[in-house]
Amino acid sequence: MSTIPLDMEKARSRETLSEDQSTIEVPAEPQMELKDGLQPTAASEPKQNPELQDPDEYISGFKLILATGVVALASFTMLLDTSIVVTAIPKITTDFHSLDDVGWYGSAYLLASSSLQPLTGKFYSQFSSKWTFLVFVGIFELGSLICGIAQSSKMLIVGRAVAGMGGSGLMNGGLTILAACAPPEKRPTLLGFLMGFAQMGILIGPLLGGALTEYATWRWCFFINLPIGALVAVAIFLIHIPDKGAGRVPLTATIRSVFTVFDIGGFLLFAPTMIMFLLALEWGGTSYAWSSATIIGLFCGAAGNFALFLWWEYKKGDGAMIPMGMIKRKIVWSSALVSFFVGGVMMISSYYLAIYFQAVRGKTPTISGVNVLPGIVTNLVFAVLSGIAVTRLGYYLPFSIFGATLNAVSCGLISTWTPTTSTATWVGYQILAGVGRGSSMQMNPIGMAIIIFAQQFGGSVWLAVASTAFSSSLKKAIGKYAPGVNPQVVIAAGAIGYREVVPAASVAGVIKSYNEAVNHNFYIAAGVAVATFVFSWGMGWKSVKAKKVQSAA
Template structure:
């Protein structure tokens, strides 16, 4: 190949400023081996088809995030109807466990199966789970429906991103991914508002029924549009693909390891003491199973569900660390503890607390979309990662000063600064797309999304431990005569019903100080994201072109 003359008419294999490869020869070899169409026949979509596809997948990811948060305000009515107060934890855990356990496998599924039909299959499973939740006649049936819906959501975000990846060239993806990530984040804040309104004025079952018509519309739109497949994709029989390509042995090790870890973190300090045999057994079992899993993955090489060679790349592992710190920690933990501050310290309703966090969400949406558009124009994503991480650290530091007397102007301003983290939301996804071969992009994006989900579960557990321990110690310090267990049982929105006027200032101060301690954790996470961001690679997306089979790297 070194003796051949470059083909000036083919630039699809150009992957750097100074080097080119003969993509004609590579394509011919790939075609001879697999029967796929030559690279030049690969066509992206544009115009109304592209807008329709982007809108459809954005709506699905929005529904997925909405489904995570909408149930919160409906839980009291559900527990009353089913007399199931002890099952509250499982309404969220069943959803998150099934979703997190399957996410890495979805990268393999999108690599070897048709993208559109795989996405529609996950959407169908999510819709089935929503339907079961809506018609549930018992708490157990509701939990089962949540688990099925979680299985469906495991492939929706990765699938939506893969569809966009296949639909437009790399240099045009930042703007579309920014729109998807920014708008879909509105589902988190709208969830509690919509759930409260539905539960109050209709029935909690519509919190799940609303997914059905929206999913039907998306399915019809996508069925009518041809979604491009990555070039060089080899078609095999379903049975052969399942047995030889999906690394089911790795999944059989990973799923129980992930579930044991998440259950151990879920139980620890809540339903079971941290030193209980149940929690210790789950955590130790998880560590041992993970060791066996990574040993197996090392033997599988590039066919592994977690290709270790991919993860060892600096650009990839730093992207995973960055998304864990910014998305898993800063975004998710903020979504939980800012409403706690507003409902407890400021004494507002759940609905009003959702309104109060709108500056954060809307600012994040603006930063996400604008950064995506500017990356498309300027090419580089690292400045946005570094800038947003730095501003997130400053904002979390400012939010750690929240007190009983903090003015509206202050907490609004702090949240507007915090919204800068929206500029970093899609950058780890772009970083792995910029450095990985085309055939590995779906797996790489699945790892980023999994790290986000898994990291969020871990950081929420750490934040909960910090908050609870701090609240106990501060209540003992400020109001030593009060019944701490009664205050904790009342929850953030019910403390004024169980605390006397004389004791209330001390309890409110304890809540405020405890929320502040959670933001110390987020300052540290933001700094870690800033440091990791330097390793994500100074790649100009405008100069990255598609290589056939993902193997033509200069």
């Protein structure tokens, strides 16, 4: 799914790229006054319409193909990184004795990515798209390196956070570069290739991660990003990327002006709010009691900081990181809530299906990667099909409702799995879940940056909730099915290693305990899917078809 830089959505012209009545919205120049050393934009110095510029300013031929392929490869790597770790997590928890940290392996990446998401558009609007993209690639590569050489669970979590910071600007950068390199009539085809190729990362991630974990080491799930990133960086460095219509921050810009343009104040309120909230969810009921001063303090701090953030953004007006005027629109906040819950369903399903197949069914990482393919392939296929259907019909609400319904039903069915569930049953339920998730991904294109942020933030929040619930459920289930086993020993051993530390007579009971804990997480996923169904109705029966815009002669 693509994003459009958030600051460009505040005051933009809609550019309609039509083919079979389909539309792609491309941001126009930011219409704002820049002061204190920042270069003024169209508000004080009129600029030429980018679409009426000389066609020679675009690149073509092999250079355009190469630029498209490079940004598609970068986007592929980013999405690969989100799914390749899924089948490696059980082995990681065994090596680091860190079953309680499962939620953070995904949440750290998503939290860092979603925290920076509102700012990435501002970076691309003020700095060179080529160099900005290279910076984000470098940060992503640094995070991958830290993960690959991690000597502890905490070091791995830090690496995931750094990789998330880099990943936050890769998709935005890819879209910005394509818009700069290609004229409007070529962009739909290039964008289709970009998204289709990028989605392949999600498809092959679990299988590749399982194979690397089993036949090499889970560390190669992160090292594999390094040569790909190096290739992307070299290619982008050598390609001429036109920069059109973006402001520039000169070296003479004052700290105050940079602080204002990028709404650093909003970011400094926004990021701690999410961190405190997620820490409370992650630690509550595990590291600290829910009634402890630490957890209550984190929740209160998050609430207070969030109130300050809303006040700050309201005062900033059009210069806000997240414009209040856009959020007030029913269709936008409804779509954002739907994305928030869809992200939760997707992350819970991805992480805990792998744990089910490896911890409950005793499959190898490679085989568990194969076992989750039915849902992933179906997800990808129906994401494409529903996208085509929305383009043809013009209405996204039926697909969101249909997807939410299937998500709730499939998660409820998966929660009935046992250690002996037949192959036909678990394949069928995953296919049903894949259809639901794929259909749910096609939603209102208005406010895409906010919607993508909501999906990433929702994934991190619900993954943290699921991690806490899993640990709590596992401990209780062990007391019921394997009363002679110390739950902390099982948790410390990890999702794969517990068979080596638990007495043979108690292994069956621990397996049942893992199965029950996984089932409880799919209860949560089913409830989240129901919330998706409820909020989907707020998006309304709005057609995404746009009338063709006749350009001035």
